Amino acid sequence: MPKLLLILLIAGIPFSSSAQVSDIISVKKKNGRTIKNFYEDSRIAFETKDGEYIEGPIAKIHGDTVYVRMYTVQKVPTLFGTFGFDTLNTYLVNADYKDIRRISVYAHHGAIRQKLGVLMMIAGAGYAVLNLLNGSFFNLPVTDKKNLKTLGISATVFAAGFINNKFLVSSSFSRKKDKIVYAALGK
Numbered sequence: 001m002p003k004l005l006l007i008l009l010i011a012g013i014p015f016s017s018s019a020q021v022s023d024i025i026s027v028k029k030k031n032g033r034t035i036k037n038f039y040e041d042s043r044i045a046f047e048t049k050d051g052e053y054i055e056g057p058i059a060k061i062h063g064d065t066v067y068v069r070m071y072t073v074q075k076v077p078t079l080f081g082t083f084g085f086d087t088l089n090t091y092l093v094n095a096d097y098k099d100i101r102r103i104s105v106y107a108h109h110g111a112i113r114q115k116l117g118v119l120m121m122i123a124g125a126g127y128a129v130l131n132l133l134n135g136s137f138f139n140l141p142v143t144d145k146k147n148l149k150t151l152g153i154s155a156t157v158f159a160a161g162f163i164n165n166k167f168l169v170s171s172s173f174s175r176k177k178d179k180i181v182y183a184a185l186g187k
Contacts, residue, residue: 023061025097026181027105027174035178036105044068045104047173048095055104059092064182066100067092097182102173117168120161128154 022040029035038044038058044066045055060067072089131150132142140147174180 023185024183028179030177047101048099049101065094067094100180104172105174106172117161117165121158124154124158
């Protein structure tokens with residue numbers, strides 16, 4: 001009996017140790033440094049060259065093509081008269097890696113941080129308009145010392161919001177100078 005168990009164990013070793021490695025999609029910087037790799041079963045969000053956004057888990061990467069599993073989720077009534085969400089259908093969407101314009105690789109910033117620059121620009125412009133309207137209502141010249149001080153504050157807030165939008169808040173997607181590379185690791 002122990003010999004039979006040993007033979008079965010030895011015969012099963014080659015089958016359990018052989019596994020096929022999945023192909024990968026990699027996003028690299030201009031200097032060749034890898035930003036992020038995408039494997040089978042990892043989540044991906046990308047924009048195609050046609051402007052279509054595709055997001056979901058990767059079902060398979062094979063032959064230069066990424067297959068993403070998509071879900072049809074719909075609101076359905078329950079027995080208690082309320083509504084819940086249910087997955088009605090799943091399907092695969094494929095895209096050639098050369099058709100991908102950009103991939104989401106960076107962490108998403110909070111909604112407040114992304115909108116902060118816009119809010120600061122609106123506040124700065126609104127404060128300047130309000131100051132000019134009040135000045136015209138009370139017959140104060142624009143070159144008045146108090147008027148110039150408040151216009152300077154509003155211009156500073158507007159400029160800080162513009163700088164925040166233009167230079168500080170980065171998109172979560174890869175940039176134009178980043179390269180999307182396919183690596184065939186499987187057979």
